[in-house]
Amino acid sequence: MAELLVIRHGQASFGQDNYDVLSDLGHEQARAVGALLRDMDWVPDRLVTGSLKRQKDTLSSMGYSEAPEVHEGLNEYDFGDLLNARFKGEVPDLVKGDRKTHFRALRETVFEWQDAAFNGASETYAEFTARVEDARQFATDTDAKRVLVVSSGGVIGQMTSVAMGAPKRQMMTLNLQVKNTAMTRFMFSGKSFSLHEFNATPHFMTPNGTKLLSYS
Incomplete structure (x- = not known):
């Protein structure tokens, strides 16, 4: 089985003219999750983001200099x-x-x-769900064993609810729970795709790390 690790972008700029910019806290969060992955020796074989600046900048601040593949289906609604x-x-x-x-x-x-x-x-909700599914298939149509994706809360909520076979309302319930730079992990092989871990933030589980927690 291969892993699809989907990370929500760092904190963006709520209430500002341009939301699609990481805050200083967002960059700190990204550095923290990147350091954790390196400490775990979790090395991705493939990098994918949406086309949003906050997603790409999160990946950069995580410490990955290689240009990612881009799929707009990973963009937030x-x-x-x-x-x-x-x-x-x-x-x-x-x-x-x-x-x-x-x-x-x-x-x-x-x-x-x-x-x-x-x-x-x-965009209709049906169009949103279709592009998220297209992005999921794009990310998992690969020989890579560790795929790292940076996306957004709504996409993660949608992907997770589908993997669970949950009612459509669950998408938004999950969306609102996803913390900035939280990790949601799926396992995949061929047509098999299953949820392994949702909304994990071990990089915040220290006295200093708790100061980095945010949801928006």
């Missing part, structure tokens, strides 16, 4: 676009600026997106 579509361009200020309110509204919005309860989003 556009949560700003979904909120705009649901609220018809009038997203409440509290939803945009307050973390608790934002993620509560995002959860409800994704559930409505899954049910096709509003129009105007640039």
Whole structure:
């Protein structure tokens, strides 16, 4: 069996004009998980990311200088676009600026997106699930035994829920649990694909490491 290790990007810039930029904490988180993998002598045979800057920069800060393969199916769904579509361009200020309110509204919005309860989003939920599955197949169609992927919370939630055979709502429940630079591990061989470990952060399990924990 081969391993697919999917790591969520480091903390990005919530509430800033450009979310797709790692914060200083995000770079620290990436360095910590990269150091852990080296300490474990876990050497990837293949590197894959989405096309987002925060994903590629996470891989770089982990200490991998080799250019990764890129598959856009690993990109996060556009949560700003979904909120705009649901609220018809009038997203409440509290939803945009307050973390608790934002993620509560995002959860409800994704559930409505899954049910096709509003129009105007640039991507349907069916299109999202199809591209994530395409990316999973791309990452596992290989002779490599250790594939390292850097992606985002929604993609990880979707990939995990499908591997578990869970209802579609589980995707968002898992999405909101995924910590920055958490590791989710799958085993694969041919058409076999199974979850081995979800949302692991051993690199945070020290007195200093606990200061690096974040979810957004």
